[in-house]
Amino acid sequence: MAKLLILFAHPVFEKSRIHKRMVNHTRHLEHVYFxxxxxxxxxxxxxxxxxxxxxLEHDIIIWQHPFYWYSAPAMIKQWQDLVLEHNWAYGANGKMLTGKRIFNALSCGGSLEAYSQTGRNRFSIRQFLTPFEQTATLCNMHYMPPFVVHGTHKMSEADIELHAVQYLQLLISLVHNRISEDEYQSVNYLNDLLPVPEQVKS
Ligand SMILES: Cc1cc2nc3c(=O)[nH]c(=O)nc-3n(C[C@H](O)[C@H](O)[C@H](O)COP(=O)(O)O)c2cc1C
Structure with a gap:
């Protein structure tokens, strides 16, 4: 069993639709610390x-947050700036996080098409997440593809529920070590490894 740590950052959680549902489905899972x-x-x-x-006590770390201004809310940056210390997380003597896995679990208003070269945001989510990926790499961690919920503004309650269930399935698979490195390296988003609920496909 892997131990998961969810570092959750939402500055207005009381107004959240997407993360509220994702959190409700997952916060009491065994081996997951919310x-x-x-x-x-x-x-x-x-x-x-x-x-x-x-x-130190966990194997897989998740930065879970809404996508704000093509990045994460300020708390995640504050956490990175203070917690990932030189000669602890990185640097010649900083090896404490070696081998741990980490990824972003985020929601965003824009559609997948909007996050393409010809779309309004011009760059992909993976490109916007480059600082997270390289931060993880510098700290000797394995950066996994993100879990992404696109198009939140127009999302129906049913679709929110389906994405939250997908997120739950992902966390259960990770706890049980059912996703190999080869598998996650082969996809753009972790979503691509999960069964797509029928309503989301159409
Ligand atoms: C301050 C702020 C900045 C945002 N920036 C982006 C952005 O850069 N790209 C995007 O696709 N959506 C952006 N959004 C939309 C949010 O990502 C979206 O509302 C959120 O993921 C919905 O999740 P929630 O219901 O849990 O709040 C932004 C929203 C706010 C309030």
């Missing part, structure tokens, strides 16, 4: 020792 960063640190005053200890 950590709400804005709730824990409303003043952005992060307890570095506690965060580093949590990282």
């Amino acid at each position: 950590h709400d960063l804005y709730e824990t640190y409303p003043d952005l005053d992060i307890d570095i020792n506690r965060e580093q200890q949590l990282l």
Whole structure:
């Protein structure tokens, strides 16, 4: 069994539609530690020792957040800036995170087509996530493809539910080590490894 740590950052969680459902489906899963960063640190005053200890205790880390201005909400950046210390996470003597896996689980207003060379956002989600990927790589971690929920603005309640169920299936597969490195390296999004519920296909 793998131990999962969800680093959750949503500054207005009370207004959330997508993440509220994703969290409701997954927060009580066994072997998954749900950590709400804005709730824990409303003043952005992060307890570095506690965060580093949590990282050491888990195998797979998830940055779960809405996509804000082509990136994550400020809390995720604050967490990276403070927790991923030199000679702890990276640098000649910084090997504490070696071998752990990490990925983003995000929702965004834009469609998949909007995140293409000819779309309005001009770049793909994977391109926008390059700083996350390289941060993970510098810290000797394996960066996995993201789990992405596109088109949130026009999403029906039924589709929100289906994506939340897909996210639940993903976390269960990860806990049970059912997704190999070869498999996740072969896809653009982790969603591509999961069965697509019928309503989402059409
Ligand atoms: C401040 C802010 C910035 C946003 N930036 C983006 C963005 O860059 N790209 C995008 O596709 N959607 C963007 N959105 C839309 C959110 O990603 C979307 O509303 C959210 O993922 C929905 O999830 P929720 O219901 O859990 O809040 C932004 C929304 C806000 C409030």
